[in-house]
Amino acid sequence: MITAAIKQTGRYVELMGKTFSKPDNWKMFWRQLPKEMEKLGVNSIGIIVLISVFIGAIMTMQTILNTENPMLPRYSTGLVLRDTLLLEFSSSIMSLLLAGKVGSNIASEIGTMRITEQIDALDVMGINSANYLILPKIIGLVLFMPALVIFSVFCGMFGGVGIAYFTDLITMSDFLYGIQYAFIPFYLTYSLIKSLFFGFIIASISAFYGYYAFGGALDVGRASTNAVVNSSVLILLINIILTKLLLT
């Protein structure tokens, strides 16, 4: 098992070496990049909005209902929501969700290209297939991840605002005071740094499993599952390391 893991890591590093080389044609790269940003990033906004708004609203309600203590100031709900969104939800949990959506998309797309010989066709033409297919995906997702994180933070807060507006659990002024209270700007930087790492993990690990898919439709499905599982595990692992490095 250890030998297999070392072998896989070696293949991954080798693939990344091929991926991060000079494109055969820069014009084609610049043409692919916005397409990938749209496919992987823009098309994920819908799910990000939906989940962030609802989780923001639920977290607001849960915080209010579970911290009914006269010692705790009323504005603490907004503060808890803001810091939870900034520190973990909008970067880490959102990345886990994106590993499912975007990761499976990348792995199945590249995997299908592999089993239908489209990647061989690129290789025969003398094109660095890894560079042509994978680099725009990695760069596109890494560039778009911070935007998704910021979007998610605002949508989560909007969910909380909705609770303050539509229910009498908390007043709007207390909630708004809380989300502005004792703001530490580095938390945002921390969240954005994490999102860059997670974007790279999702795109590169999923591309790796797709690129080395072998066989038929079942194997593409397997590659897709492996991509989601392994990128999720790696996100959790890197999350611990980055938290230790950046916050302690």
Added chain:
Amino acid sequence: MIEVKNLHKSFDGKEVLHDISAQFHQGKVNQIIGQSGSGKTVLMKSIIGLYPVDRGKVLYDNRNLPDMSKRDISALRREVGMLFQGAALFDSQTVINNVLFPLEMFATQMSKTAQRARAVFCLERVNLPQTAFDLYPAEISGGMQKRVAIARAIALNPKYLFCDEPNSGLDPITALVIDRLIEDITKEFEITTIVNTHDMNSIMEIGAHIIFIEKGHKAWEGSKENIFTSDNEALNNFVFASKFFKKVKQSVNTTEEL
């Protein structure tokens, strides 16, 4: 011309190709034939360089592929066109964009208009109707997909054309159209064409120079006419396996005797 000398290839210690030497001539349709699992696809992919060879030479007009640098291999690949078994068209791109792809990638000195004109010429050369130009590969028939793949393969004026089982999945009439197209293009553009097949109709139709592979060995070499007079048992068992082709052989030999 492509020449293979003493080629050996193995996977996980198991030798798949044993000491293969052969010549593939310019302006002719050279066929690699053999049963499934005989090693013909490995041979073709080794010649193209998709599989690195263990030992031996693969000479493209005296340029040995295994000795080439990555840059030289990349340059050589631009002289190569390939028709894959399943066409391998990029399904996210339209028919015309599939043919434009190698031109946009490598023929950067050409203007956009010239690139498009070349793509249209290639598609018209393979007799594809203009109505199909803006369709996606999934929207056209298997035969049309093969024709688009041929058009893409010849877009950069290749010196060498490889076809991996070009007739697989096609009805006999469409298969014949594809065979004729490969033969015509080979002669018209003086290309060295290598076709990997086990389709007997194709062998009889366009096989100018045939190499028969059995269990990773080159078991026989000759023209389609020589097949009828060959006493190679393995070749006869393969080519004349069906009752129809047995009768064809009998009738040809009887006529010859007469």
